[in-house]
Amino acid sequence: MxxxxxxxxxxxxxxxxxxxxxxxxxxxxxxxxxxxxxxxxxxxxxxxxxxxxxxxxxxxxxxxxxxxxxxxxxxxxxxxxxxxxxxxxxxxxxxxxxxxxxxxxxxxxxxxxxxxxxxxxxxxxxxxxxxxxxxxxxxxxxxxxxxxxxxxxxxxxxxxxxxxxxxxxxxxxxxxxxxxxxxxxxxxxxxxxxxxxxxxxxxxxxxxxxxxxxxxxxALHLGHVVRLTDGDEDICATLIGLAADGALRICDAAGTVRDVHSGEIQSGETGLFPPVAPIPSQxxxxxxxxxx
CATH class of the missing domain: 3.30.930.10 (Bira Bifunctional Protein; Domain 2)
Known part of the structure; x- marks a missing residue:
């Protein structure tokens, strides 16, 4: 070395x-x-x-x-x-x-x-x-x-x-x-x-x-509702925490729990937080x- x-x-x-x-x-x-x-x-x-x-x-x-x-x-x-x-x-x-x-x-x-x-x-x-x-x-x-x-x-x-x-x-x-x-x-x-x-x-x-x-x-925003763009989908969801691979686990408005590996996230209160960068699942x- x-x-x-x-x-x-x-x-x-x-x-x-x-x-x-x-x-x-x-x-x-x-x-x-x-x-x-x-x-x-x-x-x-x-x-x-x-x-x-x-x-x-x-x-x-x-x-x-x-x-x-x-x-x-x-x-x-x-x-x-x-x-x-x-x-x-x-x-x-x-x-x-x-x-x-x-x-x-x-x-x-x-x-x-x-x-x-x-x-x-x-x-x-x-x-x-x-x-x-x-x-x-x-x-x-x-x-x-x-x-x-x-x-x-x-x-x-x-x-x-x-x-x-x-x-x-x-x-x-x-x-x-x-x-x-x-x-x-x-x-x-x-x-x-x-x-x-x-x-x-x-x-x-x-x-x-x-x-x-x-x-x-x-962690910030856990348990809070945020606006999240996942691909072409714009959703509001509650942040739950980390999935087993480090993805973001959320619960959307329909009550469906899902893992997000990429997207843009903003605070539901101010909308001023910078976007979250992608982490690929594979x-x-x-x-x-x-x-x-």
Missing amino acids: PTAPCQHPGATRLSAIERSDGIGRIVIEADRLDSTNRRLVELGRAGAGHGTILIARDQTAGRGKGERGWFSAPDGSLCLSVLVRTGRGLREAAQLPLLAAVALREAILAETGVAAGVKWPNDLLAGGRKICGILAEAACDGDGDLDFVVIGMGINLAIPEAGFPENLRQGAVSLATLSGRPVDRDGLVASLAMLLDGWVKRWEGQGLPAFAEAWTAH LPKTRIGAFS
């Missing part, structure tokens, strides 16, 4: 926060990258090991849900990706964005005191405003079997209110604004690495039940594919 798996100028090892094993064993920071996910997939193809973390101080082409871009600001955002090699299969690996949300929520609470809610499948919100988005991508081998997963996280660390684009100001907020104090970036990364490592190990042994209770305890065996 490369000891310094990044060819970009200014890339360094953050040895002070690296762990002895597991997630965070290697932590690399680059001054400027197009996408931490894209670059870490390349490093994974080159042999980077389980638990490698790649951080960009500035990310120029970060991606959000679907084809949307992800806004970030130099030193105001925490843009990082984590490489996970797992013995579980491709379909089960689609649960990793849910697991990552649980770990990141705990790390943010520990480091900043901000208590976030988890929005299926891959967002953290506080006071109805987004503080983090998660994008996981699978890399498969030549036979279409899972090789590794890269989990990308974009966290609004210290972007001032006026620093967001005008169209995002009502829907996004930074941890520094919420906590009223500066956020220790390295402390947050170290806490996330430790917590994510523990959750991944439990998930390896138990699957989704390992973290489903923790996810549900902090992940395609491609060389690289987005989970969320």
Whole structure:
């Protein structure tokens, strides 16, 4: 495995926060990258090991849900990706964005005191405003079997209110604004690495039940009626919780319980929540594919 798996100028090892094993064993920071996910997939193809973390101080082409871009600001955002090699299969690996949300929520609470809610499948919100988005991508081998997963996280660390684009100001907020104090970036990364490592190990042994209770305890909109677009169908339904594969389980107006693997969801009260990204029920065996 490369000891310094990044060819970009200014890339360094953050040895002070690296762990002895597991997630965070290697932590690399680059001054400027197009996408931490894209670059870490390349490093994974080159042999980077389980638990490698790649951080960009500035990310120029970060991606959000679907084809949307992800806004970030130099030193105001925490843009990082984590490489996970797992013995579980491709379909089960689609649960990793849910697991990552649980770990990141705990790390943010520990480091900043901000208590976030988890929005299926891959967002953290506080006071109805987004503080983090998660994008996981699978890399498969030549036979279409899972090789590794890269989990990308974009966290609004210290972007001032006026620093967001005008169209995002009502829907996004930074941890520094919420906590009223500066956020220790390295402390947050170290806490996330430790917590994510523990959750991944439990998930390896138990699957989704390992973290489903923790996810549900902090999930937003459970028991509430929302407007949901599932394909071409526009429905109102009550959110029940997670299905066995990480899909969203709902009860529609006719009383039918069903699982939703993709769609757009909005709060029934305000209609202002951003849409939920798709999680396919059967992940395609491609060389690289987005989970969320």
